[in-house]
Amino acid sequence: MTDIAYLGRAVVTGRIELLSGLHIGAGKDVIEIGGLDNPVVKHPHTDHPYIPGSSLKGRLRFLMEWAFNKIRRDGQPWGFDGNDPFQQFENDDPILRIFGTPAKKDLWSAGPTRLIVRDAFLNETWLKEALAKGFPLTEEKTEVVIDRIAGKAHERVGPRQMERVPAGAVFDMELVFRVFEVNGDRGRRDKECFNWLLAGLSLLEQDALGGSGSRGYGRIRFRDLQVVWEGQRCDIDNRFRVERFDPQTAPAIVEL
Secondary structure (H helix, E strand, C coil), X not given: CCCEEEEEEEXXXXXXXXXXCECCECCCCCCCCCCCCECECECCCCCCEEECHHHHHHHHHHHHHHHCCCCCCCCCCCCCXXXXXXXXXXXXXXXXXXXXXXXXXXXXXXXXXXXXXXXXXXXXXXXXXXXXXXXXXXXXXXXXXXXXXCCCECCCCCCEEEEEECCXXXXXXXXXXXXXXXXXXXXXXXXXXXXXXXXXXXXXXXXXXXXXXXXXXXXXXXXXXXXXXXXXXXXXXXXXXXXXXXXXXXXXXXXX
């Protein structure tokens, strides 16, 4: 039986700056004449775009599963409670420690999901300046299908309208990482996983957030990152970016 004790939580705050247009789709239930084909997700009260925590967490998990070589042959997330005979659940697995798993209790017993990702809303200072200057909070981007023979827009396939949050927009980010002691390890493994998570942010900077990343969308940069642990604040803005992600040895970014 696994012995688990809660030790505390580390809170990561900072900003997400868009270096290119961002599209995180909201879906459409109604087709409107002249309307957008692919609108972005917006807050229901303010109609301002935001980054759902699920989108940020999902992209981080995707990238870190590849970094740790934790890819299932059936395409399901690592830790999915299926019938893959090649998957093994270990209590010290960093992916399952950080992001959690729907696996049954007898297959995974190292405690709850460590990472909580808050929805990221537009930074108030940036938002006030943008509204004062008349900057749009979203933009419409027209895309076409290229005729492979003529090398121009295909005449039979009409253009589609993509809505994006424009480059330069700034969002406030907050991550909460819960630290547990498991079988008397004094939180050692969770603290290693926390540093791997911080290094995973650099993987996201090198990749893309949201949809259409292969077409230039979703390039981001993290700014003003800080970690608060047991009342102590640590600036990591120039320390979380790693040249090489090492799945064997956790980086020494923050000592909790």
